[in-house]
Amino acid sequence: MSTLNLETLKTGDALADLTLPPITRYQLALYCGGSGDHNPIHVDSDFAKSAGMKDVFAHGMLSMCFMGRLITRIVPQSRVKSFGVRFVAITWVGDEITVKAHVCAVDQEAKTLTLELSCVNQKSETTLQGQAVISLS
């Protein structure tokens, strides 16, 4: 794990993107089992179509996991005080997600740094918005 020197980060600094390969049906099947979320709408295209969707789509939580990967790639997990997301748009099978992050606040008194994160798809549409508070001490 290559961790950053958190002390040197300042408001507005962007972190390196995490670019994911296209979401496959195989990945959705693995996440269905691994996460315990067995809703067929994510893995069974017959079911998804009968529910009025064009195809299966990713669990929102899978994108939150991608965001989590970016966070813990740059800071030790024990430093993360909180991490929250808002689900904004559907991620379809085949979509290519990029996770972006920048520093939105540094609080020297509380010794915390706040990251603002987003997942965007290949059309530059935001699918997930997130925020994480990191302890500096």
Place this chain on the structure above:
Amino acid sequence: MIDRKHVGHIFPAFLSTIEAGRIRLFCKAIGETAAIHHDAEVARKAGYRNILAPIAFPTTIAMDNPNPRCIIELVDVDIGRVLHGEERYEYFNAICVGDQIMTELKITDIYDKKGGALEFVVVALSMCNQLNERVCDIRRSLVVRRPQPRNTVGAA
């Protein structure tokens, strides 16, 4: 409208065991390759009891609820109208392979927007480990879309 009497409802707590195989499959699914999530020796050298669960794993622990649909059943809405709105973790202690996690689940708020077109059910989950340490709180917001009225005044 969802009955506001459900605010404050506490569901039965449930126990989960954090299994190594489940962490392995979870990591495979999300593409997480960091050694601390795969190798017990690496995790121990970093000060953990055992392999460290990834940062977004607590939601998976919450799926161990013997009745995963308990909230939807209690507030009596069709699952097809329910969307996951928000998920937020507050972390207190690490979750590692072998841990026994007790999860408590409570409805903390129900409110509506857009004149009732959208209703929000806010749920708080609280997780403690076998050492009676608080490990993680989750705040989850579920969005319930109201069905469109089929007949409006003046419609043909």
